[in-house]
Amino acid sequence: MTTTTASLAPAQAPHTSASRGHAGLRSLGAALRPALQWRLLLLWLLAMLLPTLVAALPLWTMLGAAFDRSVHATALAQRLDGVAIADLIGLHSQHASAVSAGGIVALAMTLLLSPFLTGAAISAARAPAPLAFAALAAGGVREYGRLLRMLLWAIVPLGAAVFLGGMGASVAEQPGAVLESSASNAALAASLIAALLVLLAHATIDAGRALLALDRRRSSAVLAWCDGLGLIVRRPFAVVGVYAAITALGLLLAGALAVARLNVPALGAGSFLGGLLLAQLAVLALAWMRCARLFGLMELARGAGAR
Template structure:
């Protein structure tokens, strides 16, 4: 198990794969950020208080921006919908690239990586569509747990008891979503080990079988890489908050830190899927 974790962690550092991840994350971000940037630039660039507003926004500036944002909400909403659609369209491409890289004995060059991603796109797209069913069920169950916790909170005397029930329900809902996401990644790993299989439902069901057969390796790999990635990303996010984007050096540093956070999240997802593919290959 240790060898699977170490090999997956190192293999997930393939620069071509991470560069493809960064590009696919950056495109939807730009699609949403450009209208917001134009809105902020039109309101703040020509202000006599621009240097001070670049460091912190006062109440008056926030009120003015809220008014303008309300008028421009349809355009920003359209940009947000376009960014979401582009993210969903690129997600199977990224999953296909990870599957192709995990299956290859050596690191793939860009052409082979993109060819493998495109070849896997239909199966990964079907898995993305099927994900709506288990994720929707998990969200529905999580909302039911939160409603039950709120109902319990109205019957207790101490506010702390109500708060603890809500926190427990929220934690259970988050764990449900993570568990469903694990089964979906296990399904992708099952599809990666059998190119003949085209059904997303059958692949997901086989992923459930992988979880039932090897619960220890599957859960530990997923949990370790998730915790490591989130802790590292949170640490970088705290560092990013300490860098005010005032001046060219600070702006470049803030941009690099933001991209590094995206790469860490990408490494986390790639490493998890690499580990699950290796476990699935052992089960075959």
């Protein structure tokens, strides 16, 4: 699949609201198909298996300690009864440190792999034709430093969004509220505002990544983020629309696959393989969402003539 290239020079003609709307739709369309490059998605899937295995290993050990020597192991593999659940609760205290450590290490690995995978996506977006695995990996390594700096800078806008959301939650607390529904509505509104703030902060980070991708000469993650923020200010509906549409589509697809995975009956090897396939498809949906979002924002920034 090919991605188009264009000059990064500022656009000379003024944008009307209609042309901006069409540009947003074009950017959305331009992002959906190129993000389906199978080598790129497979690279994401294989990379995400590493932290998954690290997180699963302590849980595997805990389940093995509980059920490997049980005469009812076959039945328990299909359904846990009350006694088995009580045994697991008791074993969790013994393995809690290992499970927590596995989760922390897996999270750290995921964060450290993120710049590499985003760099591979950037290389795929720049290329006029689909890249081989070696070229994608080389692109991820080449872009790693700049994207790692952007990941570190992301702490600032995301932290500010969380802080403002916490302030909103504090304001929403109504100790003197007469009706419980009033307090619940205020808490719900505060939660929605906090979620929107976090999503908006993340949109500014993705816009900064898009600008880093368009200009290989950029080295400052902070300046790229500032320019990404400027892009959102200049074209708020197009940027937020592309970001929200792709995010919603990706999350809905991943959620549907996750629900299907949870409803796969435990009937043997076929069910296990089917559940594993559905789980990996959910991961691929999230990987596609990340890549498509970046491609769409790159297309918008390119059309706006952002530097």
